[in-house]
Amino acid sequence: MEISLTLTDDERHACRRAAALLRALSIGLREIGTRQEADACGGYSTTLDAIVASGECCAVSSDGKVDIEQAGFILEGIRDGLDNADLDEGSDFVQRDIERLNDVVFRYNSAAGKAVG
Amino acid sequence: MCGPPRKNPGAAATAALASRLLLNHPDAMILALGDNAYNRGRVDEYRDHYTPTWGQPDLLGRTWCCPGNHDYRTAAAAAYFGYFGEPRAGTPQRSYYSLPLPEAGWHLISLNSEIEQDAHSPQLRWLREDLASRRFGPILAIWHRPRWGSGAHRDSKKPRWFLNEMYAARAELVLNGHAHHYERFAPQRPDQIPDPQGTRQFIVGTGGRKLAGRRKDTPNSEYARFDHFGLLKLTLRPDSYRWEFINVDDRVLDTGEQPVNSREK
DSSP: OOEEEEOOHHHHHHHHHHHHHHHHHHHHHHHTTOHHHHHHHHHHHHHHHHHHHTTTEEEEOHHHHHHHHHHHHHHHHHHHHHHHTTOHHHHHHHHHHHHHHHHHHHHHHHHHHHHTO | OBSOTTTOTTHHHHHHHHHHHHHHOTTOOEEEOSOOBTTTOOHHHIIIIITTTTTSHHHHTTEEEOOOTTGGGSGGGHHHHHHHOHHHHOOSSSOOEEEEETTTTEEEEEOOTTSOOSTTSHHHHHHHHHHHTOSSSOEEEEOSSOSSOSSTTOOOSTTHHHHHHHHHTTOOEEEEOSSSSEEEEOSBOTTSOBOTTSBEEEEEOOSSSOOOOOOOOOTTEEEEESSOOEEEEEEEETTEEEEEEEETTSOEEEEEEEEOOOOOO
C-alpha cells in the first residue's frame, strides 16, 4: 500500500543521517563478509535516500515503511554502542533520529488504517 | 510472540502455561500485548504459528489484544484485525477500545502505540472521553510499546501522551510488550517521579520470542528478569490488585499486591 506523506524538516534530516550511517554500516559489513546483512542495510539506506530526494512530500510503500522501521532498530544498536562507550552526545543524537523515524512510521500506519476504511 | 521456533522458542510453552492457568480460572481474560505473529503479522503467520499455540480455542476465546509494530508490517495490520475481530481488537480505522470489567470493578483500555497518539490525534481525544465516561474507577491499560524499559529498545518517548492521561485519571496499571523481557516498575508520575498514587508499568514481552538482555538501568524499575519465558497473572479486585510473574515451569518469580489508587467520590 503506497501512502503519500508530508515530512517535516526534522524527519527528512533524520532520514538523511540514518541513510549515511546505514550506508557506512553496509560497506563495513560487506568488507567483513556478511553479505546478506550488508545488502539489507544497503537497501534500507536506499529507501531513506529516496525519501530525502523526494522532498517535503513523498510516497512510501508498505515495504518502504518496514525499511524505515528496520533502520530505526539498527540505529538503536548504534545508539546503545555509543552509550556503552560513553560517547553520550552521539548516542543522544542518534536517539533523536530514531524518534523522528518512528514518527514517520506511526504516521504511515495511521494513514494506512484510514485508507482501508 | 509466535513464529518459527528457532526465533520464537517459548511460544508453545507459554501457551501451555496459559492453558494450565485457565483450568483454575476459566473466566480469566488473556491480554495479548502485540507482535503476536512474527515476522510481518501476515495471515499465513497467524495460521501457521499463532493458531497452533496461542490460537487454540480455549485461549483464543478468552483473548483481547493490542497491535504491535510487527502486526503493522502487514498493511494496516489487516491480518491482526481479521484474526481477532472487532470486539477483541478494534478495526483498522479505530484500533483502540475499552470495556468494563464488572466482576472486578475495573476499566480495561486497549490502545494502539503504533499509530499517531499526540495531543490532537483522534486516539488521544477518544481516550480522554473514554476515561471521563468510564463506569469503574480502577484502570488497566494495555499497549505495545513501553514508555520506560531497561531492555532492548529501551525507552520510547511517544507513549508519554498515553501516560499523561493515565496519570491524570489515576490509572493503576499499564501493561506493555515490545521488549523481550519482564520488568515491573514502581507506581510513578509520567516524568518518572515516584508516586504511590501513580501508574505502575509492567513489560511482559516473555510470550515466546527469543529473550533479550539488559541494556540499561531505568529509574523506578523494581524487578526485571531477562532469562525466563512466562506470563503475568493479575488478580483484579475493586479495592486492590495482585500480580504474579510465572515462568513456564510454573514457578512464581515475582509477586505482590497493592491497593487501588484513591479517588474522589
